Amino acid sequence: MKKTLLIYPPLGSDDMFIKDVPLSLVYLAAESVKRNFHIEILDLRLHDDWQNEVIRHLNKDVMLVGISVLTGNPIKNAIEITNMIKEYSNSKVIWGGHHPTMEPDSTMMFEKIDFIIRGFGSASLGLLISEMLKDSPDFSGVPGLSYRKDGGVLHNKMNDGWEMIHYRDIPYNLIENNFDKYNRFHNNERIMPIFTSLGCPYKCAFCMAPVLYKDKVKKWVPYETEEVIEHIKYLIDKFKITYLSVYDDDSFIDATRMGKIMERLVEEGINIKIDFRGARINELDRMDDGYFELMVKAGVKHFQVGLESGSQRVLDIMNKKINYDQIVRVNSRLSKYNLVPIYNLMTGVPGETIEDIRITKDLILKLYKENSNCIIGFPAKFKPLPGTHLYNVAVESGLKAVNTLDGWSKIDTADSDMFFPWYTKEYNAYILMFQITSFFIDKKILREIPPTTFLNRLLRAAARIYRPIALFRLKYNISAFNVEYVIYKAFRRLLELKR
Numbered sequence: 001m002k003k004t005l006l007i008y009p010p011l012g013s014d015d016m017f018i019k020d021v022p023l024s025l026v027y028l029a030a031e032s033v034k035r036n037f038h039i040e041i042l043d044l045r046l047h048d049d050w051q052n053e054v055i056r057h058l059n060k061d062v063m064l065v066g067i068s069v070l071t072g073n074p075i076k077n078a079i080e081i082t083n084m085i086k087e088y089s090n091s092k093v094i095w096g097g098h099h100p101t102m103e104p105d106s107t108m109m110f111e112k113i114d115f116i117i118r119g120f121g122s123a124s125l126g127l128l129i130s131e132m133l134k135d136s137p138d139f140s141g142v143p144g145l146s147y148r149k150d151g152g153v154l155h156n157k158m159n160d161g162w163e164m165i166h167y168r169d170i171p172y173n174l175i176e177n178n179f180d181k182y183n184r185f186h187n188n189e190r191i192m193p194i195f196t197s198l199g200c201p202y203k204c205a206f207c208m209a210p211v212l213y214k215d216k217v218k219k220w221v222p223y224e225t226e227e228v229i230e231h232i233k234y235l236i237d238k239f240k241i242t243y244l245s246v247y248d249d250d251s252f253i254d255a256t257r258m259g260k261i262m263e264r265l266v267e268e269g270i271n272i273k274i275d276f277r278g279a280r281i282n283e284l285d286r287m288d289d290g291y292f293e294l295m296v297k298a299g300v301k302h303f304q305v306g307l308e309s310g311s312q313r314v315l316d317i318m319n320k321k322i323n324y325d326q327i328v329r330v331n332s333r334l335s336k337y338n339l340v341p342i343y344n345l346m347t348g349v350p351g352e353t354i355e356d357i358r359i360t361k362d363l364i365l366k367l368y369k370e371n372s373n374c375i376i377g378f379p380a381k382f383k384p385l386p387g388t389h390l391y392n393v394a395v396e397s398g399l400k401a402v403n404t405l406d407g408w409s410k411i412d413t414a415d416s417d418m419f420f421p422w423y424t425k426e427y428n429a430y431i432l433m434f435q436i437t438s439f440f441i442d443k444k445i446l447r448e449i450p451p452t453t454f455l456n457r458l459l460r461a462a463a464r465i466y467r468p469i470a471l472f473r474l475k476y477n478i479s480a481f482n483v484e485y486v487i488y489k490a491f492r493r494l495l496e497l498k499r
Contacts, residue, residue: 003038004064004129005057005091008045009077011070013492015045016455018184021175023193023247024068027163028096031126033171041174044081046181054081058089063132065091066117066125069107071099071385072412075405079110086112092132096121098208102386103408104146108153110405115139116146118155119212120163160215162198164223167231172238179239186452189243189273192235196261197222200249202280204306205319205389206349206382209249220253229264236272243273250278251303255287262298275302279341281322284330292337300339304377307343310363311356317349318390327363328370335371343367345379345438347431348413348420349390350397354427361434361474368442375444379434381413382420397422417489426479433479436488437470439463 006029008022022043029039042057044050058065065085069078082093094115100107101118108116117124124144131137139147143159175182184191201219203210213219223231235241252258284305309315312324334341343364347357357379364376384391384399386408395401398421402408412418419428439445445463449456466484473479 001038001061002063002133003040003061004032004066004125005062006039006041006066006068007054007081008041008043008068009074009081010044010050011074011077019043019045019182020184020191020193020245021179021182022068023195024097025066026170026172026174027165027195028066028068028121028125029171029174030165030169031122032129033174034169035126035130037126037129039171039174043175043178044077046178051080051084054084055088058085058091060089062089062091064094064129065089066094066096069095069097069099071102071408072383073409075099075409079405079409082110082112094125094128098212099386099408100146101144102208102211103405104155105153106403106405106408108146108148114148118144118146119158120144122163122165123159158215160217162216162218162221164198164221167227167234172235176239185449186456187448187450188452190239190241191243191245192239192241193245193247194228194231194235195223195247196228196251196258197248197253200278201253202250202321203319205317205393206346206385208385208388210389211387220250222254222257225257225260225264228261229268232265232270232272233268236270241272243275246274246276246278248276248278250280250283251276252279252283252287255283255291259291259294262294262300265298266294270299272299274298274300275304276300277304279303279305281305281307281326281330284334284341285326289333289336292334292339295339296337302340302342302375304342304344307377308346309352309356310360311352314349314352314356314360317351318346324363328366331367331371331374335373338373340373340375341371342375342377344377346382347379347434348382348418348423350382350393350420350422354424354430357427357430357434358477361477364438365441365474372442374442375448376438376442378438379431381418381431383413383418384411394420429479429482430477432485433473433482436482436485437474440467440470441474443467 006025008025025041032039047053067078067081069075085091085093092114095107095113096117100116104116104118124142127142128145131139139145142156145156147154199213199220200209308318308320315322367374368376384394402411440463445459449459451457451460
């Protein structure tokens with residue numbers, strides 16, 4: 001039987017600590033499984049010798065291999081995997097994900113890619129496989145498909161609707177045998193991600209969402225409350241999950257709706273831990289104390305908050321639509337509850353100065369002082385994503401326009417040291433100091449990472465020893481002689497080699 005292999009590539013050194021179920025591929029496979037096509041998922045994050053694992057799966061029955069691709073360093077792995085597929089098989093290759101969706105022309109310049117699916121892909125993949133099984137396939141009716149024909153590349157019109165897949169149609173069986181391998185920091189939780197809604201109506205200048213959803217009439221669509229509850233109960237019954245990670249772009253656009261979901265969890269006596277990937281300061285600011293108390297009752301432990309910066313000038317550059325007073329007020333109110341806000345930070349956007357970063361530093365020290373439950377996130381360097389407003393600003397600020405796949409593979413700020421044209425050496429040095437000290441100033445390693453492995457115990461020991469130095473550096477803005485960052489980068493490279 002001809003089959004399709006969907007590959008989730010290694011993303012980088014963080015794979016050593018965080019491995020969530022590749023929900024994007026599970027959703028992608030839904031329509032094809034429904035049509036009784038043979039689909040397999042290969043998550044290369046679960047294999048140290050992943051190159052040989054790819055080769056092992058490339059038997060004569062594989063007619064199509066799909067790869068999920070993000071902008072930056074993951075492109076390098078996707079290219080390597082594609083080259084291996086073409087060397088060891090006769091399979092066609094299809095790329096999907098945010099990067100091919102935003103950059104189809106430069107992606108298709110890599111001639112070993114046969115197809116791209118842009119946007120939501122479950123229905124499109126099912127139609128593509130159906131056509132490939134015909135003697136004379138016609139790909140013109142596959143929404144969002146880019147493909148080669150007569151020496152050129154054709155781009156079919158994207159579906160401007162939403163792909164709302166009922167939980168009963170999600171083929172969780174594709175990852176069932178590997179479920180025990182998914183974990184965060186080896187904390188022994190049985191964790192499963194879930195979508196309770198799709199989309200986001202906000203227009204943050206650094207984010208792909210405003211571009212991805214610009215042609216949709218509705219920018220945000222929710223699943224019905226009872227469907228979400230039944231979905232959660234199904235996951236608990238099937239996988240015995242203890243931790244639910246809500247993957248929505250923003251879970252509290254309609255806070256009343258999410259409140260009803262949490263009320264139903266309490267009514268049903270569902271006892272699991274919950275985290276939210278998307279929560280905004282302005283939305284949290286509108287919640288009363290009763291709402292926070294409901295979160296605690298429902299099992300909410302963590303929620304990621306896009307703080308980004310303490311400088312109002314930079315927040316306005318980012319078009320965040322939040323302000324300093326809201327941040328301080330929400331943090332103070334949350335200090336009364338057993339809730340853990342994770343404050344995500346971003347540095348290095350065009351127009352930011354070293355004084356702006358120092359304002360952010362002062363804010364996060366204030367936040368932790370007033371709420372010791374909070375977690376200070378890693379101050380990630382700005383990554384100019386294709387199609388976003390701040391990518392255009394970055395080009396105006398001296399970044400050379402990127403128009404090749406190789407160029408986009410280098411636009412990465414996690415496992416590389418990007419130095420953009422608007423940086424100064426002093427500015428960059430301060431960012432790097434802020435990054436390394438952010439791991440230690442709030443005791444998150446001691447609070448959140450259990451001593452279950454040698455690597456975890458090593459991190460906990462470093463957290464105890466280095467914290468006073470980190471606080472001293474931040475308090476007095478000492479960014480010189482940053483040997484700690486050199487050690488940190490060597491550590492990340494070592495982790496990458498261990499993969």
